[in-house]
Every structure is written in structure tokens, then in C-alpha cells.
Amino acid sequence: MAEQPIKKVVLAYSGGLDTLVAVKWLQETYGCEVVTFTADLGQGGELEPAREKALAMGVKPENIFMPDLREEFVRDYVFPMFRANAVYEGQYLLGTSIARPLIAKAQIEVARQVGADAVSHGATGKGNDQVRFEVSYYALEPDIRVLAVWREWPFKGRADEVAYADRHGIPVAKDKRNEPPFSVDANLLHSSSEGNALEDPAEPAPEFVHQRTLSPENAPDRATEIAVDFEKGDPVAIDGEALSPAALLARLNELGHDNGIGRLDLVESRFVGMKSRGVYETPGGTILLAAHRGIESITLDRGALHLKDELMPRYAELIYNGFWFSPEREMLQAAIDHSQAKVSGRVRLKLYKGNVSVVGRESPYSLYDKELVTFEEGAVAYDHRDAAGFIKLNALRLRVQAARDRR
Numbered sequence: 001m002a003e004q005p006i007k008k009v010v011l012a013y014s015g016g017l018d019t020l021v022a023v024k025w026l027q028e029t030y031g032c033e034v035v036t037f038t039a040d041l042g043q044g045g046e047l048e049p050a051r052e053k054a055l056a057m058g059v060k061p062e063n064i065f066m067p068d069l070r071e072e073f074v075r076d077y078v079f080p081m082f083r084a085n086a087v088y089e090g091q092y093l094l095g096t097s098i099a100r101p102l103i104a105k106a107q108i109e110v111a112r113q114v115g116a117d118a119v120s121h122g123a124t125g126k127g128n129d130q131v132r133f134e135v136s137y138y139a140l141e142p143d144i145r146v147l148a149v150w151r152e153w154p155f156k157g158r159a160d161e162v163a164y165a166d167r168h169g170i171p172v173a174k175d176k177r178n179e180p181p182f183s184v185d186a187n188l189l190h191s192s193s194e195g196n197a198l199e200d201p202a203e204p205a206p207e208f209v210h211q212r213t214l215s216p217e218n219a220p221d222r223a224t225e226i227a228v229d230f231e232k233g234d235p236v237a238i239d240g241e242a243l244s245p246a247a248l249l250a251r252l253n254e255l256g257h258d259n260g261i262g263r264l265d266l267v268e269s270r271f272v273g274m275k276s277r278g279v280y281e282t283p284g285g286t287i288l289l290a291a292h293r294g295i296e297s298i299t300l301d302r303g304a305l306h307l308k309d310e311l312m313p314r315y316a317e318l319i320y321n322g323f324w325f326s327p328e329r330e331m332l333q334a335a336i337d338h339s340q341a342k343v344s345g346r347v348r349l350k351l352y353k354g355n356v357s358v359v360g361r362e363s364p365y366s367l368y369d370k371e372l373v374t375f376e377e378g379a380v381a382y383d384h385r386d387a388a389g390f391i392k393l394n395a396l397r398l399r400v401q402a403a404r405d406r407r
Contacts, residue, residue: 015050042188074245095190101324104136132322216260216354233340256283
């Protein structure tokens with residue numbers, strides 16, 4: 001059966017060349033009304049210029065949506081992820097990955113609100129974001145039609161897009177006509193830079209690539225000391241000042257920026273099967289990860305702590321691959337959140353030239369018992385002589401194996 005014609009589509013829109021061309025291409029190809037959706041996730045001053053460009057493309061004012069999602073982003077996506085200490089391939093703090101499910105969710109809500117037949121995005125056919133967006137769309141609205149313009153239109157690259165823009169009167173600034181030295185994605189958690197000047201992993205990234213941090217060499221010669229308070233696994237205050245989730249992350253970003261913290265030059269394994277090189281900056285997130293692990297170190301039992309570390313790579317991979325709304329991620333989140341019931345207290349940190357060091361931690365739920373760990377005799381709960389049997393039982397299988405091998 002032939003698909004019904006599309007009357008209205010909600011486009012994930014940034015105001016960059018790709019999505020500007022996408023507005024016109026969708027209008028021309030499908031004869032449909034285009035609704036633009038731009039989530040404010042703390043990416044910076046791109047929003048109002050994007051609105052003006054959408055209006056210039058003939059998008060009706062009532063069809064331009066730019067919700068402020070910063071608090072929801074940090075509270076309901078970033079903080080739950082940090083409860084898990086999620087790191088992809090041992091290094092990446094998932095700053096782009098964690099933004100996509102919220103964008104998709106809010107975009108689907110707009111599609112329902114305006115009665116749209118379809119949603120669209122400008123992610124390329126080689127990247128992870130096409131997967132993250134579309135898997136999330138289908139998880140939330142199983143029958144939604146998805147128009148992935150980069151998999152449909154005939155353009156092979158930027159030159160084709162610029163030529164199309166010129167033919168249709170789409171303004172392209174002179175400094176935007178050539179290939180940019182790299183592309184940038186940003187939100188309140190991080191910035192990522194990829195492509196062009198960064199495509200050779202053997203070449204160091206130029207200093208001008210960095211968006212969010214001073215170089216460690218130029219950071220102050222004196223350490224900055226801060227205290228972060230946690231309640232049930234989430235940070236709630238810095239130096240005793242209670243802050244909202246978004247304000248707290250923004251403050252950590254400032255501290256990280258000033259001390260050259262959070263830079264990462266990474267070659268990662270994309271879900272679609274290729275390696276890619278990116279330069280990531282996650283200043284506040286890098287501090288937060290160290291602080292959270294610091295408070296967990298005194299409040300989580302060894303078994304719970306180690307199990308979390310075993311589950312974490314799977315949890316991180318689910319987020320990286322776009323499966324935030326999957327049942328397995330929700331199952332893991334339930335276990336992780338249960339573990340955080342008593343992860344409360346204060347962590348003191350020292351920030352210095354790109355490094356974050358935990359220098360103190362305290363909690364009313366601390367499992368640290370000075371009486372037990374002291375080298376002095378006298379701990380009621382521990383008899384040194386008990387260690388002999390413990391060691392022999394744990395060594396039994398090794399003794400059996402050694403005896404067999406000797407025979």
C-alpha cells in the first residue's frame with residue numbers, strides 16, 4: 001500500500017547549513033509544512049539566530065519551537081547517567097549521546113501537539129546520531145514516519161548544499177561557504193569537535209579547537225579547592241551553596257574551564273561500524289565523576305561497588321548506541337538508583353592544571369571504620385588470627401592445582 005502524503009513534519013533544527021537546506025528541501029520534495037524544533041540544552045548563543053533564519057525560510061512563527069530543557073536535561077538524563085559513573089570505552093563521558101533521547105522525546109511531543117505526520121533530523125548516514133534519534137522516535141511513537149534527509153537527498157557534500165542554497169535564495173554567509181575546519185556539537189555537559197582538521201588521528205588537535213577549557217599549561221599555578229555535597233547519588237551544592245541541577249553543572253563547568261580540566265582526544269568505535277576521532281571537552285562532568293566516585297568509596301559496600309563497575313560498561317554502551325528508552329537500560333537504572341540510597345555526604349576536591357584530585361570525603365552513612373583499619377591492636381570486630389583460615393580457604397584451589405602439577 002502506498003504511503004500517505006506528508007502534510008506536516010517536525011524537523012530537529014539547529015540553524016546550520018544542513019538544517020536550513022533541509023527546511024527548503026522538505027518543503028519542495030514533500031510539499032509539506034515544516035515545523036522547526038530546537039532544544040535549548042545550554043549550547044550557547046545559537047538560538048535566536050536560528051529563529052530568525054527559520055522565519056526567513058518561511059516557517060510560521062507558531063511553528064518554531066525552542067523549549068528551554070536545561071534543567072530537565074541535567075536532572076533527568078545527566079545525573080542518572082552519572083549515578084552509574086558511565087564512561088564509554090574507558091574515557092568518553094557521553095556528552096552527545098545523552099542529549100539525543102531528550103531531544104527526540106521533546107520532538108515527538110511537539111509532533112503530537114501540532115498533529116505532524118513525520119519527524120526529521122539532519123544527522124548524516126555515517127554517524128551514530130541517526131541511530132540515536134530514530135531508535136528513540138520509534139520507542140516513543142512506534143508508527144511515526146522518519147525522514148532522514150541525508151539518506152534521501154542527492155547531495156554528496158557541502159558544495160552541493162551550498163549550490164542548492166544559492167539556487168533557492170537561502171542565505172549562506174561568506175565564511176560558511178567553505179568546509180569548516182571541524183564541526184561542533186555542544187550542550188551544557190560538553191562540546192565535541194570532529195571532522196576535517198581532526199580526521200588524521202596521528203596529528204595533534206590544534207589549540208583553537210578547544211571550546212570549553214583553558215589549556216592546562218595556561219591554567220593558574222595555584223590549586224582551587226572545592227566541596228561538593230551529594231544526596232542519594234546526585235550533587236546538590238557546591239561549597240555549601242545549594243544549586244539547581246543546571247546551575248550546579250554550569251558552575252562546575254566554570255571551575256573546570258578555569259583549571260584546564262576535561263579535555264579528551266579520543267578515537268572511538270561508532271555503533272555503525274567505523275572508528276572516528278573526536279576532541280571532547282567535559283569540564284564539569286569530569287569533576288562530577290571524580291566527586292561521585294569519591295563519595296561512593298565510603299558509602300557503598302564492596303559487593304555493590306564492584307557490581308556497579310561490572311554493569312557500567314553495558315549501561316554506557318546502551319546510551320552510546322541510542323537505547324536510553326530500552327527496557328534493559330531502565331532495568332539497569334533501577335538497580336543503580338537503588339544503590340544510591342545512602343550515597344550522601346561531602347567530597348572535597350583539588351583542581352589543578354587539568355587534574356582533579358579527591359582530598360577528603362565524609363558521610364553520615366560512611367562504612368569507613370577507623371577502629372577496624374588501624375594498624376594498632378584492639379579492634380573488637382577483628383581478630384588478626386582469623387586471617388589465617390581465611391587465607392588458607394582462599395588458597396585451597398591454588399594448592400590443589402600446584403600439587404597436581406607437581407605430580
